[in-house]
Amino acid sequence: MIRKHMFLDLFFPNRCLHCNMIIDADFLTCTLCFEKIQFTHFDYFGENILKEICKTLFPIENAYALLQFEKESVSQKIIHELKYKSREKTGHIIANWITKRIDFKNEKPDLIASIPLHKKKLKERGYNQLHLFAETLSEFYSIPFDHEIITKVHYSKAQALKDKKHRLKTENIFSANKNISGKHILLVDDVFTTGNTMSAAVWEILTMGNNKVSILVMAIDK
Structure with a gap:
């Protein structure tokens, strides 16, 4: 070896x-x-532009984005390396950057969940770019993870390849797999753009029971 x-x-x-x-x-x-690299320097527990946007879309506890996603930036290249160039270990590296910036202290979420890929997209890509990322965070913070809380039931092309009009069509794209109630769930994703995909996933989790949701994304495109 x-x-x-x-x-x-x-x-x-x-x-x-x-x-x-x-x-x-x-x-x-x-x-x-x-x-x-354009780091946001957000405060996970404080107010920031991501949290403000989320408040208009769904109930939110905390919100954090590590990077500022801009066209032709180093941050964009990092995310594209992870999503489109089969470099899954990039997720592990990004997670390590986050562990140096967030201390959950006594307010740790109960569970880490990731935005799922449609089974057809998963077969095309060969991996979910969020799994190693979520599992690295899980190991560091001693928070269990579950990749199967929700399923993506609607297949669509990559968000990066859509125009803004088609990015808004995200209704009914997820379905709940489990009955989870009374938990604080940290939902992770790669890039927050319009927020519609995240919103659809969050509402699906909230309808499971009396849950709370915080979100953590690798980058925000705003």
Whole structure:
């Protein structure tokens, strides 16, 4: 196994996804390009633009986005590396960035859940880009995770490939799989755009029972 990794590092070295410089296998960018990443510096427990938007869509406890998602930015490249270039371990790296910024203290959620992919999309991509991300957070914070609370029943093309008009058509795209009640659920996703997909998922969770929801996303596109 060690020889295999040495071979891959020698002939297929890991490169900074922004400037293409050869970097350590566990990094996404070089040191200089890391400084160009647009972190939001949100306070998970405080007020921020994401929480304000969510309040207009559904009942919310806390809301947090790690990155500012902008066209041609380093943050966009990071998310696209995860979603469209089969680099699932990017989710693990992003989760580690979050663990350095959020301390749940005595207000830990009871459960971590992720926005599901439709089974056809899952087959096409080969993995759900949120699973390793959620599982890394789960292990660090000692919060159980469940990827099967809700199911996506409506197949659609990637949000990044839609125009704004079609992004709004998200009604009835999820269905509940379990009867969970009286829990504070941390729902995670990659990019928050219009908020309609997140809203549909949150309302499905809320209808299960007397639940509370907080959301955590990798990036906000606002």
